[in-house]
Amino acid sequence: MQTFTEHGQSVINDLSQRYGISTDAVTNMLYAVMNGNGTMAQFSIPELGGSGQWMQGGMTMVGDMFNYGLQNTVNNLCNELSNILSSQNPPVFMSSGSHQSQYQGSGQQNLNYGQSSLFVSNTSSGNWWPNDLGMAASTGAQNNIRYAYFPVTQRLAVDVNGHVTVYDTLDHQIGGVSQQQGGGSSLTFSSQYGTVQIDSLPVVSVDGQMPQPQAPVQNNQPVFNAVQEPAPGNQGASESDIFALIEKLADLKQKGILSEEEFATKKAELLQRL
Structure with missing residues (x-):
C-alpha cells in the first residue's frame, strides 16, 4: 500500500x-x-x-x-x-x-x-515501474518478486529478478499478488472473481518493450515447418516451386508469425536447393 x-x-x-x-x-x-x-x-x-x-x-x-x-x-x-x-x-x-x-x-x-495530498508522491524517478502507469493503489513484495497495481489505468506491474512485465488487468479488482509455493515465478492474484493465474492477463509490455508475437505451433513444430516444401533429397524441384515457398514464408513474416531471423534461415535453406 x-x-x-x-x-x-x-x-x-x-x-x-x-x-x-x-x-x-x-x-x-x-x-x-x-x-x-x-x-x-x-x-x-x-x-x-x-x-x-x-x-x-x-x-x-x-x-x-x-x-x-x-x-x-x-x-x-x-x-x-x-x-x-x-x-x-x-x-x-x-x-x-x-x-x-x-x-x-x-x-x-x-x-x-x-x-493536500493524502499520499507520499511516488512520481520520482526511483520507481521501478514505468512512469506512465500513474499512481499505484497498492504495492507489495515477496521473495524476488515485486508488484504494483494501478486501478486507474487498469495495469499490474510485476518485477521478477529485475525484469518488469506490465499486464492489462481488464475488469479485475486486484486485492493481492502471491507467489505459488515451489512454483518458481508462477504468480496468482486475487480479485472479485477469486484466485486467478496471472498468466491469464494480456501482456502490455516487457521491460518497456511490446511483446513479440510467438509463432503458433502445429504438431510440436513451428508453423513455418507446416509449409509444404521439397524434400532435401528431391533435386527435381523447379525454381518456381522454390520461389513460391519463399513468397509464402515472406507472407508469414509480414503477418508477424515468423521473425526476421527465422525467415532468413528458411530462405537460405531453400535457395541452396536451386
Missing part, C-alpha cells in the same frame, strides 16, 4: 473518530473506493458487517443486512472518501472532476481534505 502523508494520516484519524471505527477499517475502505474508481467499493471489513458492497447513488449492502444504521454509516463513509479522493492532485481517478460527493453527514461539514 502507499505511504500516507502527515495530512493523509490526520484525515484517516479524523474519519476514524467521527465514524467510531478503527483506522485500519477506514484505510481498507479507502482502498476499496479507490479500486472502484470512486463510484463503487467491494469490501470485507469485520467492523462494517464483513463482506459488502457500496455503489454511489445506489444500494449499499452489508453482511448484517437489516442493520440500517450500519448501512447508513458505510454509505456516508464511502461517499465522503470518494469526495476526498476525487479532489486529490495529482488525480487518483481517471475523470476526477465527474465525482460529486453525496455525503449528508449529521451536521458535519466537509473539510476539503483533498486540498
Whole structure:
C-alpha cells in the first residue's frame, strides 16, 4: 500500500473518530473506493458487517443486512472518501472532476481534505515501474518478486529478478499478488472473481518493450515447418516451386508469425536447393 502523508494520516484519524471505527477499517475502505474508481467499493471489513458492497447513488449492502444504521454509516463513509479522493492532485481517478460527493453527514461539514495530498508522491524517478502507469493503489513484495497495481489505468506491474512485465488487468479488482509455493515465478492474484493465474492477463509490455508475437505451433513444430516444401533429397524441384515457398514464408513474416531471423534461415535453406 502507499505511504500516507502527515495530512493523509490526520484525515484517516479524523474519519476514524467521527465514524467510531478503527483506522485500519477506514484505510481498507479507502482502498476499496479507490479500486472502484470512486463510484463503487467491494469490501470485507469485520467492523462494517464483513463482506459488502457500496455503489454511489445506489444500494449499499452489508453482511448484517437489516442493520440500517450500519448501512447508513458505510454509505456516508464511502461517499465522503470518494469526495476526498476525487479532489486529490495529482488525480487518483481517471475523470476526477465527474465525482460529486453525496455525503449528508449529521451536521458535519466537509473539510476539503483533498486540498493536500493524502499520499507520499511516488512520481520520482526511483520507481521501478514505468512512469506512465500513474499512481499505484497498492504495492507489495515477496521473495524476488515485486508488484504494483494501478486501478486507474487498469495495469499490474510485476518485477521478477529485475525484469518488469506490465499486464492489462481488464475488469479485475486486484486485492493481492502471491507467489505459488515451489512454483518458481508462477504468480496468482486475487480479485472479485477469486484466485486467478496471472498468466491469464494480456501482456502490455516487457521491460518497456511490446511483446513479440510467438509463432503458433502445429504438431510440436513451428508453423513455418507446416509449409509444404521439397524434400532435401528431391533435386527435381523447379525454381518456381522454390520461389513460391519463399513468397509464402515472406507472407508469414509480414503477418508477424515468423521473425526476421527465422525467415532468413528458411530462405537460405531453400535457395541452396536451386
